[in-house]
Amino acid sequence: LEKAFSSSCHPLSNLLNTICDCFTATYGGVRIHPRLLRHAVEELSSIVDSLYYIVVAMFPILPKPGNQLWINMKEDDYNDNNGGEIVSPTSIIYPHILSRIHPSIFMLYALHYKKDDDEYWLRILKWNRHPDIALLSFLGVDQKFWLLNGPSSLSGLSNQGEDRSGGDSPSSPIPIGRKSISLVRDAHFVTAIETLQQLKTNFTPFEKLTVILETFREVNKTGQEIVGKEHVWSMDDLFPVFQYIVVRARILQLGAEIHMIEDIMEPHLMSGEYCSMFTTLQAGYYQILKESISVY
Secondary structure, three states: OOHHHHHHOHHHHHHHHHHHHHHHHOOOOOOOHHHHHHHHHHHHHHHHHHHHHHHHHHHOOOOOOOOOEEEOOOOOOOOOHEEEEEEEEEHHHHHHHHHHHHHEEEEEHHHHHHHHHHHHHHHHHHHHHOOHHHHHHHHHOOOOHOOOHHHHHHHHOOOOOOOOOOOOOOOOOOOOOEHHHHHHHOOOHHHHHHHHEEEEEEOOOOHHHHHHHHHHHHHHHHHHHHHOOOOOOOOHHHHOOOOOOOHHHHHHHHHHHHHHHHHOOOHHHHOOHHHHHHHHHHHHHHHHHOOOHHHO
């Protein structure tokens, strides 16, 4: 199917290209309006259904339109849920169509949720001016996750300097030689931040949800390195840490990303681990909108 959609000689490729061109001409360009969003989402759903009728005729073993099927990848263990995947019309068609029409439909989401995203971005810019310790303290991250253990925790970091302030507040300097921990930026949960930043480079809901899930796995790995392998996360600990990661990831138009995932995600992803992690991202975004813009 991948070869068919990418070959210039195949009728499916010509069909897909024509459909995507029509979609972009209708919902893209300088004259687009956020009122078109609902119509674009409905048309995307209609396109997926229509293409899938053709695809399922070519591959009859695929689930019928409107259904889904669990495919086992491990022939020797049919009870291992980690050895397979759910196949549905959207999981088949999305990877081929969303990468082509994503700019058009995402721009509609960006325009529709511009007000909230502008408020969110104002806070992101403001908060990222502050060093880690001040931001961690402001977001309520437990101090057991702060890197205060010595020079090894500061190796390779930039944005170092001298802090001449005093006192016992969380933003007060903790001197290590000529360095001051209170001035360190982007030193906590670095791998998780880099993972979450990949959200913008993926197009399908499943790919984006996988990025979010991988972010939480990196948080867990880093947390265990700091606190110990026996550490078990509670939401009281996890949520402030994830808020810090969202702030440091600096993802443009995160609200539009969240709403797009929510609108077009596949039904089987609306429960379980993917849904739980996605709900945490949603809560983090809305909490950022409600927080005071001033850290101090």
